[in-house]
Amino acid sequence: MxxxxxxxxxxxxxxxxxxxxxxxxxxxxxxxxxxxxxxxxxxxxxxxxxxxxxxxxxxxxxxxxxxxxxxxxxxxxxxxxxxxxxxxxxxxxxxxxxxxxxxxxxxxxxxLATQATSSDPSSLSVTTAAGAKLAGMSKSISINALATAQVSSTKSSFSSTASLGTGSLSIKVGSNDAVSITIDSSDSTPSALAAKINAANTGVKASVITDSGGNAYLSFTGATGKDNSFTITATEGDTAGLSRLNVGNNASGTTTNSTAANASITMDGVTVERASNTITDLIPNVSMTLSAVTSKPIALTGTSPSxxxxxxxxxxxxxxxxxxxxxxxxxxxxxxxxxxxxxxxxxxxxxxxxxxxxxxxxxxxxxxxxxxxxxxxxxxxxxxxxxxxxxxxxxxxxxxxxxxxxxxxxxxxxxxxxxxxxxxxxxxxxxxxxxxxxxxxLSKQQSDNSDAQSKLSDTRQTASDAMTQRFAAMNSRVSAYKSVQSFMDQQVKMWTKSN
Known part of the structure; x- marks a missing residue:
């Protein structure tokens, strides 16, 4: 109603x-x-x-x-x-x-909501997402260890244009199934072989490092976290040499410079590990980025956006x-x-x-x-x-x-x-x-008004046409009357003059 x-x-x-x-x-x-x-x-x-x-x-x-x-x-x-x-x-x-x-x-x-604030942003930086409920939040966080990634590289350098060999490379990351990558003569230079590995998206990235003499080293990097350690196993083909790229299992051609490890933090007395240095699952809608191991606890508080x-x-x-x-x-x-x-x-x-x-x-x-x-x-x-x-x-x-x-x-x-x-x-x-x-x-009234103006314009034109016809006829008769009047006026003047 x-x-x-x-x-x-x-x-x-x-x-x-x-x-x-x-x-x-x-x-x-x-x-x-x-x-x-x-x-x-x-x-x-x-x-x-x-x-x-x-x-x-x-x-x-x-x-x-x-x-x-x-x-x-x-x-x-x-x-x-x-x-x-x-x-x-x-x-x-x-x-x-x-x-x-x-x-x-x-x-x-x-x-406009309470923002998470770190007392040591150089070691622990934080960002707050929309929807976070952080009023009254107060956390004590210690960073015990940063997450690291396995980094392995060849001990020897190679010519940037020479073939490293043909065959296949089997890359196994953590508990995942191994991925086999075929290397033929067109893929066997350092840069081409690195590109072939990267295209396979195994979780291991290959890069070429050139020394001052123009020779190339191959470097292999995995993701952070202990479950992302990897091995590379070569199967030689027609052209030998791929075994120089083996990683792990007592490989002699490469060296591992950094091992895969988890980040470790203690929050409010509870120690937890994460595979990444960016942690998003401990405090809802708050992302924490770990940058350095700390010697004393960091205060993480909710700051009102006054x-x-x-x-x-x-x-x-x-x-x-x-x-x-x-x-x-x-x-x-x-x-x-x-x-x-x-x-x-x-x-x-x-x-x-x-x-x-x-x-x-x-x-x-x-x-x-x-x-x-x-x-x-x-x-x-x-x-x-x-x-x-x-x-x-x-x-x-x-x-x-x-x-x-x-x-x-x-x-x-x-x-x-x-x-x-x-x-x-x-x-x-x-x-x-x-x-x-x-x-x-109002739009309906405006449309009706427009129609009314159009109709009035038509009516006006019709009236104008009819009036023009009537006055045209009258104009003709008036002209005739005036002609007769002029003739009679002349005759009167002539008569008056003759007398």
Missing amino acids: TTVSSTTSSTTSSTTATSTTSKSTSSTSTSATANATKTAAQALFTSLQTGSGVDLSTLVPSLIEAQFAAKTAALKAKADTLSAQISDISSIRSSITDFASALASLAQGGT SALSTVVTNFVSTFNDNMNALNKAIDPINGDLRSDPAARALAQKMRTLTTTKLVPGDSSTAGPKTLADLGVKTEKDGTLSVDSVRLSKALAQYPDIVEKMFQASGDNVMGLSAQMNSVQMSATSSVYGLTASYNN
Whole structure:
């Protein structure tokens, strides 16, 4: 029932607005008619004073203008009003949508949530992903060992253009099945053989290191972690030499410079190992990068984004005021294009109550701010907002976790500011009760007005054609009468002269 009522109200509002505007332009239409009538009368008087009959090029347009001036002016005034209303609705609707979307993106981005902070970022750096719940977090972390990768290289160098041999190389990484790579004469130079190994994606990367004499060493590197150690076993083909690339199993042609090992850290007294120096599975939505072994524990804490929250409140108020000023202008009771539109007025009322809307759960007995007003954001008489910076700073200092919750994404806090702005956006975009309903109704009126103007133009042309025909006939008769009058005048003068 409410939906139907809202739709009906929206339709009625546009009609009311148009009616009000039509009344305000009635004096203009009357003036236009009076001016057109005066012009037509003057044209007729002038025409009848000439000696060649009626001047149709002046008289007919003047009379037609006098006949249709009122209707033309009324339709044009209505068209101008509808265009202004549609323009205002489009602008306000777009601006509110952009505002709500920007706030939602900011809330989802994670910069308004508590960030993980390391006391020794040179040894342990951290990044916080969106959605992290880190309020009150305090961890003690010691880095006992870094994850390392196995690195093996040839003991001897080779000519960069010579063949290293043909056959196959079997590469086995950890407990994975061995992968066999065929090496023929076209793949046997150091750079070509390295490329062939890399293309196989076995988990071992080969590279060529050139010494000062231009000769090449081959280096083989695996992934970090003890389970990623590897062996390379050659099977000689027609051209011997691949066995020089064997790795592991007492190979004599290569040396292992670094072994594969896990990273080891102790967090809150519990020691764990990971294959990588980037650890993402210990604290949800927090990525830790290990850079150095530590001699003392590192403090990992959650730091409230007080500065970011203070800035976003200020920016929110500024953007809100821009939107509210535009809306106030549109619904101004005297000059506003949308002054009689209930959807626009409902949107303004909803925005006016935003500062007193509860943004976090809890009743009055629960300590801490619950609304924007509690943060020092005040609604002025015209609906715009102002910020008490002292009160805002105090709230951020005393209740950082609660303030942070107010600005969480709508999925995390269905009462938060982002969710409330989504509701405001719905009032602006709904095709049932919002500005879109008004937009659709006004667009229909605009189309009807355009049709009416087109029909009036056709009617005007028809009347002009008919009037031209009538005056043309009259013009012919007037010319004949004047010819007779001229002849009679000459005869009288002749008679008078002869006497």
